[in-house]
Amino acid sequence: MSENATAETLNLTKKGMETREKLLRAAEKVFGKKGYYETSIVNITQEAGVGQGTFYNYFQSKKEVFDALIQMYSRELRFKIKEEMKDAENHEDAQRKGFQAFFRWVKDYPELYSIVQQAVVVDKDLYRWYYDKLASGFLKSLSLGVEDGEFKDINLETVAYCLMSIGQFLGMRWVFWEGQDVPEEVFDAAMTLIFNGIKKT
């Protein structure tokens, strides 16, 4: 079976890419449901509806498919956020649109939190890489807001981490735990905190 599948991969690059994608999406489901440690490669291939040998044409191990998933998440998420921010009226609006894109994306890939959090145990460096990447996206967009005089010139790496963490926890609290959209009043309260603070003036 492994030989057939190898030939298939060589001859049908487009089909090969589809199979790889199918395996990734299957792994996402199984890792999200059973957790990394309880998941076997057979679980993944069964979910994907492909033979076990096919797996090894695309990934060498369970860990490799896990790494690929986190990298894919990271890329897709940052791309989605960037796209969404393009049409913003100003920098505050851009940040708001970024948060909305993030929450929508969590809704589309509900296993995200579980899988990214699992990296704490599975691979600490990968976990840190994921958040560093996300923070550097925030950092870039915040810098533009400072340059244009819309945002305060305070330690931006910290602001990036604060914004990322707020997105992470509200996404977890509402989308992941409750399976619903982030309520409007919750979104508004978070945006008030970020842009205007909580102190009465």
Next chain:
Amino acid sequence: MSENATAETLNLTKKGMETREKLLRAAEKVFGKKGYYETSIVNITQEAGVGQGTFYNYFQSKKEVFDALIQMYSRELRFKIKEEMKDAENHEDAQRKGFQAFFRWVKDYPELYSIVQQAVVVDKDLYRWYYDKLASGFLKSLSLGVEDGEFKDINLETVAYCLMSIGQFLGMRWVFWEGQDVPEEVFDAAMTLIFNGIKKT
């Protein structure tokens, strides 16, 4: 061995409590280093320097010691924060003191993040319980600030989640990843964001 230890527990309550504490601190170390799934009960008893049978006088399983650890963390942390807030000049100062207590506490128990995050996989409900408990502590102290007219009257459960998430990520970024105190300029930037927002006025 198990019988001896049971007798010991019955006769020496104080010593029993010490042994339980020793097992918990040993489990903290081992779970933090190897992760829940790679840890065996023997690893824990060896780290604690007690016989394997002794373990079962205090806990029925590895999972039970994990649960007890998270509950202990939660209790200790919330107590520390509350204590620290007592001497505050105003509500903003109380929140600042709470953050400082939290960061100091993470420094004292550096395995916290890893172990709490592991609950995502080990026990999702326990994970949620931990954050809900922490958020409700924030909620209480924030409510007092609103009552006294110091804080804006916005959705406080959301503000509680935002503050908790900022503490979580900055503690992770600096104390857990870098093994150092949260730098002063980082702390100041986060406090500016929380109390005054990032928008230039």
